Amino acid sequence: MTVYIGRRLLGVIGVLIAIAAVTFTIFYVLPSDPAAAACGKSCSTERLTAIRAHMGLDQPLWRQFADFTTGIFTGRTMGSGQYELHCDFPCLGYSYENSEAVWGLLMDRLPVSASLALGAAVLWLVLGLTAGVTAALRKDTLTDRTLMVGAVAAASLPVYFTSVMLIYGLIRVAGLLPYPKYVEFTSDPLAWASNLLLPWLALAILYAAMYARQSRSSMIETMAEPYIRTARAKGLPRRTVVVKHGLRAGMTPILTIFGMDLGGLLAGAVITESIFGIPGIGRLFYGALSTGDQPVILGVTLLAATFIVVANLAVDLLYAVVDPRVRY
Amino acid sequence: MATTSMSAPAATTTPAGSGPWQLARRELRRRPAVQISLVVIALFVITAVAAPLLSKLGGWSPEEFDKNAVDPYLGGQPIGPLGGISADHWLGVEPVTGRDLFARVVHGSQVSLLIAFAATAIVVLTGTAAGIAAGYFGERTDTVLSRLMDLTMSFPSLIFMIAMMSVARDVNRIALMIAVIGLFGWPGIARVVRGQTLSLKHREYVDASRVGGSGAWRILTRDILPGAAGPVIAYTTLIIPGMIATEAALSYLGVGVRPPTPSWGQMIAESVAFYDTDPMYFVIPSICLFLTVLAFTLLGDALRDVLDPRGSRI
């Protein structure tokens, strides 16, 4: 097991370096010039050259990449003279747009995106699994049909449509919720939750629908397994069978999907965050795009990739715990 | 967007003697949801193909302004109820510009479906090729391709697509979108096909063919590919809604097709600002998008049940 984890961790690092290299090449080769953007309205050629040098853009590409990767582990110093910029470990570069190190920016926004993602995840797991299991246990009844039709419909709604409808219904018409603004959990947990409720719902509806469908078919399959039938035949109460045997085995495939969805949610949050104006990583990224802030674009891409890779790894490891049949 | 990825496919058994298509047709005819889905899909596909004709019928081109249809003193609100629906403008007009919504929705379907179908085609072709190669040749080819699949799947694809679309110059937005969306979709289908190939390549009939002197190409195209066709078809149908949604999401974020080309996502993005002052403008493209995605999902569900009953699912 330890060997396995070690090998996987090495693989993770390899994948991340590869992603960094690809991202780096694409965004530094494509025609956009952060120096020109920073230089502003009246930009003389001499000034542009000076700014490029200050940003390190006059270096060859491989050199920039080498500086970037070593900077992650050792930190680096940019600029010169009085305005030296120290970017400490782990240095993912420096955002000239925000006058801040990328790592600091990411860590500042991460709790926001994490609040959004985790809250929504809890909501969609509860909603989705309840609906899915209920439908599975009442297979081919009216309840089942209604739930599944609802789920397919909800999964087909684009998140921006759902969001706008939620804003209109719950804020504008009913006046039940405030226009979302981010409140730190530590400063006021209640305000934190009530402000995030709407974005949670918007995200959760989409995912809950997919989970309902998935968990239904998974449950139906499991409940048809011989050992469940045996358990039922032995006279165990239906409730015990469902909870102890059915759910455990039936939820294993859900776990895989959940891990990957959670890992990928950071990326998916771009739309939700931009609709609701939540100052998380997705919005940081979207803002960086419009200002051509390449270090931030690169940093967010890497962070998002890390989440995906780590989530995959975690899922594989958890498998061993949840499903006794899996061995390494 | 937000499609969950596949779990490893289990071996699929296609009952001998009946090709996937015959089986599918027989089974699908029994389901009303499938029939309705097919009608909806056919309707939108015909709309897309006949877009120029239809908009000529409506009397407006998708880019033509009609300033008599909007009130400049009210921020360009359409004149008349329901977003300006009238005999002249069948689905009303866009606020501000007065462009005909019918013409734009019809042309929008062309762009949205073209991008979705073309991207799907790229995904399916590369995915199938890579999957077969990895599964059949095994060893080093398999290792390299599998690593490549892992790597591609580790990319935060939406983020990456947004970034690429936003820095790319205005070449041909539609072609660019097809390429970018297609780039990240292939590993899913490659895994399905790889699993299929692995299970098929040691079947007796394949062995027999090999002993009979057939080359790799012949075996792949004659023996293995038909065996994998069922799950591929089911999978293809299931990823189309994802492709449509991705196009819409990118256009929604402002990095998709550029004005004045309409696409559903782009229309929704523009209309969000008017959702309360001119709800029809927002609702019409949203419904088109919703119906198409729904229809493909239902059809895909049914196809999967029939063609790939124990296999990979989304």
Next chain:
Amino acid sequence: MEKRTCTALATALVAALTLGATGCSGGPQDGTRGRKNLATANNGRTIGGTPERGGTLTVLSNQDFTHLDPARNWVMNDMDFGTRLLYRTLVSYKAAPGTAGGELVPDLATDLGTPSHGTRTWTFHLKPGITYEDGTPITAQDIKYNVERSFSPDLPGGSDYAARYLKDAKGYQGPAKGEHLDSIKTPDDRTIVFELRKPFAEFPNATVMPTFAPVPKAKDKGPQYDNRPFSSGPYKIETYQRNKKLVLVRNSHWDPKTDPIRKAYPDKLVMVMGLKPNQIDDRMIASQGADASAVPWYALRPESAAKVLPRADVRKRLLAESTNCTDMVQMHTGRAPFDNVKVRQAVQYALDKEVVITSSGGPAFNDVSTAYMPATLFDGKQPDTLKIPTTGDTDKAKKLLKEAGKADGFTTKMTVSNGDKGRAEAIQQSLAKAGIKVVIETVDPSAFYAAIGDTTTRTDMVYTGWCPDYPSGSTFLPFVFDGRYIKEKGNSGNHSLFRDEATMKRMDEIAAMTDAEKAGAAWRELDGEILAKAPTVPVLVRRWPLVVGTNIAGAYGQTSFGGQLDYATVGLKDPAKSEG
């Protein structure tokens, strides 16, 4: 003074300079079709009366500042915010609605400056008793230091007035390496002398720029100073999370007796950033709960006009001063097909300005532009020398194209900033009727100037604007039409690359005139002469519509800051109603 104006305003996201505007946009004006403009009733007036001291003013914003570092702050809204709340400059604008807002008032300085050597040298004295947020005195050296900082390549983005006018400033790279400018002298702590390359009578207008705000060397953290400018104004920064939130609290060391401009009514100012523009509009219109004590940062979106204009109660809270920036379609006069004046005139005739206005929010929020310089420079109303119908004249355009040998029309490209997409589509549509097919290239605001400033790679058409820095033709026509200002890269202002000997000769003659009246008349005449040569097509002049909360008082659009709310005077009617 110099230029570099609101080329940016045209881009909707980044608004730039536009100082000036005395005598602009006075009372309500009639719309194009003779309907009354519902948006301009409050122009030149203050909404809500005089504020009470105290409370928290909330600013709802969709974005963050481009730069708050005074050496880098050169966006109109940001300059308003920075110089009205956080730092003081040598000279500033009077805090007053309407045309009075264009008057210069000494701020840190005791007067508007003393010229000598035929306005080649300018001397300013600082007031006694002016201090920073820690109580240390503001010195002349600190002002010099910040001017020097603005030359540093590490601190880009600021105005280039100093670079354009100061003597021996060429090649200077800022104070980081211990080099200093000899053309700024500080004989003592309270005297600063600027030596200029050429006579410049309007230099005090330039000292309104944040470049001329003090920065103490000990507090300078280079690029990071942007996140925490050291206050010399009535408020200081408590917290600033980029793109999220900025909180300002009172600077107890600011002495109101030294400051004739800033009133500093609220105790606290909270700016919430990154909100959705439409949600801001909806919240401002509803003005419920804490939102009653809020103001919007950015202009009302055209889409929201339908929610505001029909409602008299909301209109009472609407400000819509003119930005004084003329949006123009600028054609590359240096190459085919626009090197032919007939082709350019065809564009003038083909353009349906009414459609563009509608796509820009309608006549309530825009005025048709029939001349280059905004109404301010024409004593309140632009002339219409060409007499082209507002909706264009397609037949005439086709005829002109035929005469130019382009009877079948042609295809061309136009670069616009993202925010101008709608306007660009309207232009595209109306030119298409005359056979001119326009392909639109949208560019992010951040990259817009770089894209159109490269004269070799840019498209044949660009859509961008210009604003006068102050009410003088010298801040408009030479910047937009003098061929000697063209730069191969980083070009700005003259985006038509117009190089006309007669025009340049006349501009020099007018610049040499000593009689301001005569010069003004000459500029107005020249405006029409250039218009006939059609290097660009003036399209419209925008307003800056803002709906403020019901508990807001002291609110007016500052005409010198392009109609943005004057943060020197805005406050609350009832501070108790605001959110702590």
